[in-house]
Amino acid sequence: MGRAFVFVNQKGGVGKTTSAINLGAYLAGAGKQVLLVDFDSQANLTSGVGLDKAAAKPGVYELISGTAELDKVIHKTSVQNLEVIPSGIDLSGAAVELVEQADRDLFLKKALQPVHNRYDYIMIDCPPSLGVLTLNGLAAADSVLIPMQCEYFAMEGLSLLLQTIRRIQKGLNAELQIGGIFFTMYDQRTRLAQDVVKEVSAYFREKVFETIIPRNVRISEAPSHGLPISHYDPGSSGGRAYQSLAEEVLARG
Ligand SMILES: Nc1ncnc2c1ncn2[C@@H]1O[C@H](COP(=O)(O)OP(=O)(O)OP(=O)(O)O)[C@@H](O)[C@H]1O
Ligand SMILES: [Mg+2]
Numbered sequence: 001m002g003r004a005f006v007f008v009n010q011k012g013g014v015g016k017t018t019s020a021i022n023l024g025a026y027l028a029g030a031g032k033q034v035l036l037v038d039f040d041s042q043a044n045l046t047s048g049v050g051l052d053k054a055a056a057k058p059g060v061y062e063l064i065s066g067t068a069e070l071d072k073v074i075h076k077t078s079v080q081n082l083e084v085i086p087s088g089i090d091l092s093g094a095a096v097e098l099v100e101q102a103d104r105d106l107f108l109k110k111a112l113q114p115v116h117n118r119y120d121y122i123m124i125d126c127p128p129s130l131g132v133l134t135l136n137g138l139a140a141a142d143s144v145l146i147p148m149q150c151e152y153f154a155m156e157g158l159s160l161l162l163q164t165i166r167r168i169q170k171g172l173n174a175e176l177q178i179g180g181i182f183f184t185m186y187d188q189r190t191r192l193a194q195d196v197v198k199e200v201s202a203y204f205r206e207k208v209f210e211t212i213i214p215r216n217v218r219i220s221e222a223p224s225h226g227l228p229i230s231h232y233d234p235g236s237s238g239g240r241a242y243q244s245l246a247e248e249v250l251a252r253g
Helices: 017-029 044-049 061-066 090-100 104-115 132-140 154-170 191-207 217-225 237-252
Strands: 003-007 034-038 082-085 119-126 143-149 177-186 208-213
Touching: 003 132, 017 034, 017 044, 017 082, 017 090, 017 119, 017 143, 017 177, 017 217, 017 237, 034 104, 061 090, 061 104, 061 132, 061 208, 061 237, 082 119, 082 177, 090 132, 090 237, 104 132, 132 154, 143 154, 177 191, 177 237, 191 208, 208 217, 208 237, 217 237
Parallel strands: 003 119, 003 143, 034 082, 034 119, 143 177, 177 208
Antiparallel strands: none
């Protein structure tokens, strides 16, 4: 049975999508079978792995509306062992439909069940909110990964997120674990970034990954080439960091 990770942070632009793609790609590179699930109507993950978000059909929308079967919505990427269920702008409409269903928060969990043992890792990318799509992601996963940017308000956002996770653990998904917190877009020159890392690490201890993802322009360029950093520039500081994060994930089992 594979593990399902969900990338959550209600703050926008902290590196959820970038991390889902790049961590997924390095795990695939280590020979693991990986499925990426784009559960965000921005569809950045979809385009980041080289699929055209307007044309990558069927995808999550068809899955939710019941017009395509699971096998049909799984697409290959140019990376070996890395597959994706794409999203598109139409997912925002589907989210509204979901809200009207009785088991609305368990949709994704049920939908993915048939392929759970086909993959070693399922990586679910969520939008920057704690709405119905993110709740579905949290219900479907066994582990939450929290990317954090090293800035002042990050700590405040984290406590709200942890409250939500505790609520999920009491209801929707008792098995849900906090897989870990990791820092992204780190700039070692700023004192604030260093302080945030120190403070969060002192509080969350072993929940914090040792790997810190630096701010690196190659990481931000890679999606426009439709490639993970493992295939765009593995020798860059960002590439090496995501490789090391993948090694930590593999070591944690
Ligand atoms: N380590 C990094 N160095 C430089 N740029 C980065 C890095 N990580 C992410 N970025 C860039 O920052 C932007 C936001 O990243 P990303 O889309 O992964 O965040 P997100 O949390 O998924 O955003 P959203 O909340 O909108 O879904 C993107 O343009 C991405 O290319
Ligand atoms: Mg995103």
